[in-house]
Amino acid sequence: MTGPAVVLVGPPGSGKTTVGALLAERLGLGLRDTDADVAAVAGKPIPEIFLEDGEPHFRVLEAEAVRRAVAEHDGVLALGGGAVLTPATRALLTGLPVVFLDVALAEAVRRVGLDVPRPLLTINPRQRWRALMDERRPWYTEVARAVVQTAERTPDEVATAVLDALEHHPA
Ligand SMILES: Nc1ncnc2c1ncn2[C@@H]1O[C@H](COP(=O)(O)OP(=O)(O)O)[C@@H](O)[C@H]1O
Ligand SMILES: O=C(O)C1=C[C@@H](OP(=O)(O)O)[C@@H](O)[C@H](O)C1
């Protein structure tokens, strides 16, 4: 058990899930996405978890999904955008090949709309987006070994940049 080959963090719309799938294909490894794991454990989609059980419950399930994935998965790991809010998760990521996929607010909104992560953004979505990005940026930066800009890059180009970044920032 060597741990994940790549861990992707970053805001919603940065392309973690999309680029994670491309990286997994290129590397011939499996993809694990903690959002999918949480939905499977809860037996319902993420927006329903937020609405019926609340965000704190979602974060508990998410932290457990990250813990299991880091312990079990040797492939590519895409985290949910808010996973870095949990201190135990940040501690777990220490020393792992974590890459922060960066995206500007306007571009994230273009990609995913104003309503994502849907359960978190209901009132004044633009302001919520800004607050969410500002609050999390220090955590993304802290846990990451490298930062990759995703602006004006296709997901395939981002995947190449992730591999280049890890080559230049070995453990
Ligand atoms: N580099 C990119 N350029 C343009 N669109 C992108 C890029 N990366 C992802 N997308 C699109 O943005 C949306 C969100 O991507 P996703 O991989 O789900 O992001 P995340 O998992 O970080 O929230 C999808 O519609 C995806 O096709
Ligand atoms: O940023 C967040 O708090 C969230 C991001 C989502 O994942 P993506 O970043 O993959 O969209 C998902 O975990 C949930 O809706 C909450």
Ligand SMILES: [Mg+2]
């Ligand atoms: Mg995702």
